[in-house]
Amino acid sequence: MPPSRWLDLIGKVAIITGASRGIGRAIAFNLASRGCSILGTCTGDRGVQSLSSGLNDEITTHVFEATSRERPASLHIKGLVANIFSPDCASTIAKEVRDSFHGRVDIFVNSASDTMPGVIGDMGTDEVQRSLLANIQTPVMIVEELVRRRYFQPDSRIIYISSIRSRQPWSDQLMYAAGKSAGESLCRTWAQAFGGKDKRYSFMAGTTANAVTVGLTETEAVVNCGPEAVKRFQDEFFPVQSIPRFGQAEDVADVVGLLCGRDARWITGCVISASGGGIKIG
Numbered sequence: 001m002p003p004s005r006w007l008d009l010i011g012k013v014a015i016i017t018g019a020s021r022g023i024g025r026a027i028a029f030n031l032a033s034r035g036c037s038i039l040g041t042c043t044g045d046r047g048v049q050s051l052s053s054g055l056n057d058e059i060t061t062h063v064f065e066a067t068s069r070e071r072p073a074s075l076h077i078k079g080l081v082a083n084i085f086s087p088d089c090a091s092t093i094a095k096e097v098r099d100s101f102h103g104r105v106d107i108f109v110n111s112a113s114d115t116m117p118g119v120i121g122d123m124g125t126d127e128v129q130r131s132l133l134a135n136i137q138t139p140v141m142i143v144e145e146l147v148r149r150r151y152f153q154p155d156s157r158i159i160y161i162s163s164i165r166s167r168q169p170w171s172d173q174l175m176y177a178a179g180k181s182a183g184e185s186l187c188r189t190w191a192q193a194f195g196g197k198d199k200r201y202s203f204m205a206g207t208t209a210n211a212v213t214v215g216l217t218e219t220e221a222v223v224n225c226g227p228e229a230v231k232r233f234q235d236e237f238f239p240v241q242s243i244p245r246f247g248q249a250e251d252v253a254d255v256v257g258l259l260c261g262r263d264a265r266w267i268t269g270c271v272i273s274a275s276g277g278g279i280k281i282g
């Protein structure tokens with residue numbers, strides 16, 4: 001049974017990319033269980049179903065009925081196909097926010113990413129550009145749309161899901177690591193712009209922007225690499241972790257959840273490590 005959480009996010013709206021499975025879905029569960037409405041993105045109908053009906057039912061049954069609490073009337077969960085490789089991804093999301101969530105965004109979590117590229121000596125410009133599009137251009141354009149339309153609210157939260165690979169590199173993930181490092185840098189600049197000093201963004205003053213750098217986590221993205229690769233990852237990461245076990249999606253989601261709460265209002269422009277000590281920052 002999931003923990004009974006304080007309903008501190010009632011009336012708020014979160015956009016989470018890649019929310020139908022893995023870490024993104026666990027983040028969606030964490031926030032929705034606190035009363036936050038969710039617009040979760042994915043690549044196809046299956047993912048839409050898993051959010052619009054699956055997560056909706058799960059929240060009703062396992063969070064509200066199980067604790068005999070009333071489900072907040074404002075709580076709305078919706079899945080949306082918005083492929084991060086599509087140049088229309090940002091505008092598709094923004095239109096859905098306008099049509100289904102009254103043009104309001106309090107939390108943006110960028111979790112979807114292009115995970116594999118690329119092998120050094122084996123890349124073409126297509127692969128390099130695809131990686132830049134998915135891991136840098138699309139998240140930038142989503143924030144651009146939400147700022148331009150003034151959908152962000154005061155004290156909003158922007159969280160970019162980064163990776164341990166930005167600091168512990170692997171030669172088969174050159175562009176992935178570069179994209180994640182860029183995401184961390186974007187957060188520092190967004191933090192500086194949106195905090196309240198710059199009048200152009202005063203409508204969203206108090207907004208924080210942070211990256212969460214994630215360690216080895218047991219999701220399909222990792223498990224589907226096969227037992228040999230999983231063993232190789234475990235042999236690489238467990239010895240450097242302080243807590244030597246596979247991270248679970250909920251371990252990461254709970255860290256992101258902390259950053260989304262009011263108590264995290266003074267944390268901005270940071271990279272937070274959610275890796276069981278696999279990466280020690282500070």
Ligand SMILES: NC(=O)c1ccc[n+]([C@@H]2O[C@H](COP(=O)([O-])OP(=O)(O)OC[C@H]3O[C@@H](n4cnc5c(N)ncnc54)[C@H](OP(=O)(O)O)[C@@H]3O)[C@@H](O)[C@H]2O)c1
Binds near residue numbers: 024
């Ligand atoms: N797992 C780890 O060990 C680990 C470590 C470090 C960092 N991370 C980071 O954590 C984040 C989540 O990873 P995960 O392990 O949870 O991945 P995952 O289990 O593979 O989840 C992928 C999610 O992203 C969506 N997605 C995939 N391709 C997409 C696309 N082209 N456009 C839009 N959505 C797309 C999927 O939607 P569908 O259901 O429609 O496919 C699904 O909701 C990523 O940014 C990853 O780099 C993970």
